[in-house]
Amino acid sequence: MTEAPDTHRTLDQEELAELIARLQSRGLRTEISMEARKGGAGPADAGMLWIDGSPATVPTTADYVRDSPYALRQEDDGFGIYEGSVRLADAALAPRPKYYDLKTADGVPYWQIALMHLDSMASTVLQTCAYWGNSDQCTFCGIGVSLAAGRTIAKKTPEMLAEVSVAARDLDGAVDATLTTGSTATPDRGALYVGRCAQAVKEASGLPVQVQFEPPSDLDVINRVRDMGVDSVGIHVETFDPEVLARVAPGKARWGIEAYFSAWERAVRVFGEGQVSTYVILGMGEDPDLTVDMCRRAVDMGVYPFIVPLRPVPGSLMEDERPPSADYVEGIYRQVVPHMLRRGLTATGVMAGCARCQACSGQAALERAGSGSTKGGVPDGRVSLPLVF
Template structure:
């Protein structure tokens, strides 16, 4: 994949939705230099290195810890009232860094701190319920993943129990305004790939808190697993292929490549029939060397069957096998997202209809912001020139 030189018009300020989308794309490419405290997700089972912040009231996560952030022209600066995002000393937007959630100060009866069981991702409560994976530490390890990084750092526990997570869900709702729950898991060797346990945890949390729940797992070997997950009252599913390019998938996620992209489509189709259009999503990570046309074709096919493609730029996780990589250029991410957003709007498959999970939150992607500009009839990105990449 080649990327052309930066020929875009510089952002002057964020004065409408299209400029906000543009700034989000910039921040997710270059990262944000942060001098003060900010809530962050340094590891985890998926793309992370996430500094959590509201930009002009919109939830956004941006790289803050990776080495390349040191050269970012963007910084978070304290002001007389609140904070601002600055580029080379010029104020771009107002910002509110996420503070430490109140429920982090609590612990279970056995002395486990709540923050080791689940974290607030802005307005979403999230947890990796099994912090181990059958693929970690061997030739099958997904290169973008940091699930073992969190565990080795002592910032989490290996197995979260449903009753513990139910406790945390109520506290996060009551003390910090959590609006949904996102649960993922390391994959297991079982036929369900961990789906039963993560869904059992989701059921307990939903019954205790009343919050909608998304659970994330690999395609199970038996599609009847999807029915059992649905019967547990789960609202949304994340079944993440990560890349539609088979060559990239074989390089960055060998177990997913062995499963095969066609099996993902079979699983998605079955899941959409049970959960409804837009309640099944897949991460699509951009910037791993994928073919742009193959990627767009896969995204369109997913949209056609009612699957929401959650498009994110690669966010290298410190400590992962891709720790030394860098995100793709804003132009490349934009060249795909600005094609996809209008198609999602036309299909009626937009983020505001998703019940729970990453696609509902949208903080790690500019796609939701782009959808809103299309819905409002605004130009996709303020008519800024876009350099294509292939």
């Protein structure tokens, strides 16, 4: 067991953002059992922990992690993150959720219905997708991986999710619910079903809920989702580079990137600025200048671009890829975050979902650094983080 130093310096927010970017690029070696997410529809291979009190998910099991210079070590009074013999930061591990020990009346384990992502209950309500297993499959996605491994069930009902949400709130302190879905071959793309699930969760637990879906062919569907009591939505373009989107997500690319902007425009009108977000995945060969420009365009509409590094999912078509370098990811953060701050668009205003949680990205730490506050916000309209061009 490694003896911890007598005094531990807390990282400032810029240092924290840099460390999270490095860990998400190289991974974290550990021999300690950690709560982790495997497979699924979004970032996976996700060891869940808090670094100096900030939520983070980092790769822990991928093959490339063996070569990482960063290690998690147990200490007398907790855990620390080390590079060689140098202690970099405090770490606290996510405990195994208590509700994982429960089952529904017909015997379905709660953990097969929804997982805890640190302080958020999350579920893929339809673990099947019209794109999976054919030429339209998104290469970065692992939605079918966890289903094939028996770690989840194909369809979660509103009643199941409502039951689990109450337990997650009461036993494990869940503060919101994030519900996503595989795309369906219907005009609403699955939005109405995930909306009904969200309505049941909200009525049962009172938790704020984000739902995630593709742009529906009829934008009035977005209004119907809002009428179900949903608090925020994620409509994820994945990448702003049309050539990359056509290569990594051919089914989604057929809608065209402008379809996302149209859906966002309606969603912002319905849900409000900051309650509409999109994943922007870095490291798939995208044009960085185009990425920055389009992120800023989204921000100007009131859309929160949740910028994350590629997290290659074991079992996906991109399982042999590597995450982008930390320098590249941090460079994009530093070009987008100051623009967000000037628009007053920060994670602190998001009610639910991935952009509220922020664990899969380092950008919220830069938001806090840029605002001059550890709690976010822009005091007196000033932005202290330098704008990088």
